[in-house]
Amino acid sequence: MGNVEKNKDNLSKCICIKCPSYSFACKVKAIPESAMNILKGDIAKAEHMEGLFCAFGKSKCIEEQKGCICQDCEVYKENGLNKMYFCF
Incomplete structure (x- = not known):
């Protein structure tokens, strides 16, 4: 198994937000934290992102x-x- 880098390039390719397990409520709840991490510029330093x-x-x-x-x-x-199910 590979080691996935925490970077904006990978984030732009990510389809987690389209996953049937990722509910609308989770998406809404994640907006503030995710937005702050993206605005900081370097998501590699973030401990967690939804x-x-x-x-x-x-x-x-x-x-x-x-x-x-x-x-x-x-x-x-x-x-x-x-x-599969990296979210779990």
């Missing part, structure tokens, strides 16, 4: 697996990842 879960780890919001689209993501493919 999104790009293959780099940042488990979601603090997602409570139920409702489907996974990781294998459709360019970040997943480019980094040789082989598991």
Whole structure:
């Protein structure tokens, strides 16, 4: 399994926000923290973000697996990842 860098290029390719497990409520709840991290410029220094879960780890919001689209993501493919549900 690859090591995914926390950077804006990977974030721009990330499809976590389209995932069926990532509910609308989670997306809304994540806006302030995610916006602050993006505005700071260097997301590599962020400890956690709701999104790009293959780099940042488990979601603090997602409570139920409702489907996974990781294998459709360019970040997943480019980094040789082989598991699913990074958000869990």
